[in-house]
Amino acid sequence: MALEHLFQGSALNAVDGKGRVSIPAFLRGVIERRGDARTIVLAKHEAFPCLSAYDPAYAALKHAKLERLLEKEETNPDAQLEYQQRNLMAFAATEEVPYDSSGRILMPPMMRRKGQIADLVLFLGTGETFQIWNPDLLLKDERIPEDLKDIARFRLEERGAS
Amino acid sequence: MALEHLFQGSALNAVDGKGRVSIPAFLRGVIERRGDARTIVLAKHEAFPCLSAYDPAYAALKHAKLERLLEKEETNPDAQLEYQQRNLMAFAATEEVPYDSSGRILMPPMMRRKGQIADLVLFLGTGETFQIWNPDLLLKDERIPEDLKDIARFRLEERGAS
């Protein structure tokens, strides 16, 4: 699982009245170099109050990994249930959304709630995936390094907010 | 067994008075990208009180998978019987139903019973296949992760049901 192209960098974009959000061009570049889909997959992050996002090619990799794990323990009945649960979380609890020619997605209402998304979203590249935050929640979280919060504050100032 | 197109996402649709159900467009998209059939295969899920669904092309793959499993345990005398049983389940206990131009199937009465389907059905993508649930049964099942139940509750709210 050595992905050639990694997500990096940060950006602060607006959510408009219709719920549309521009995916930063530098993230779209990585998605389109990894595969030729103009689509992102959204999921609730397992640890932080934000969303986790990646491209469909990465989702397929993740799935293949699970499958191989299962075949090793095919006879174990406990493994079967655990496999079912993980598969449900990996696929049923995610949403795949295409972005249009101008690079925007329509933020699905369910993800909007799960990520507590308001009218500004902070994109953070984290290598294999990237995160989508409500910037206010990031600033409040004690687990986030101060240096990263500085970046968030800078992006907010840049835009003239708070 | 690396399927290119995977089922993912969730949706809650109605079963109307005639027993018709819309297959969500995002699932139909995967079916039609995997092969050109406008048809789904329904079966009772092996572990959960719901239905398992997939496209005809996947049924062939599943058969190959069973064969491979048999060859692996050729020396085991129980394996032959088990293979026969699984093969029966995989093919005899399934129904293939086409969907019409507006994407609806007519839920077969036997499957309706086996899946305990009432007037609302929850679709859950699980990668290679997808599941069709009576949402009330999902909420009652202790094996289902809480995060997934949240999604079911959200879909119910979205529609204005309890």
Add this chain to the structure above:
DNA sequence: TCATTTCCCACGAAAACCCATTGTATCCCG
């Protein structure tokens, strides 16, 4: 005949599409 099943059309809401504007970064050429 009566009861299904299949086909067709209709509607409201939501999503996808198209075009326009603004600001910023990049390029080119004197």
Add this chain to the structure above:
DNA sequence: CGGGATACAATGGGTTTTCGTGGGAAATGA
């Protein structure tokens, strides 16, 4: 090196298309 032209990014708004759904007409079969 400066300054204008150019390209692209992010965003706003209007229009068209699709989706899920209901209901009725036509076809089928006991």
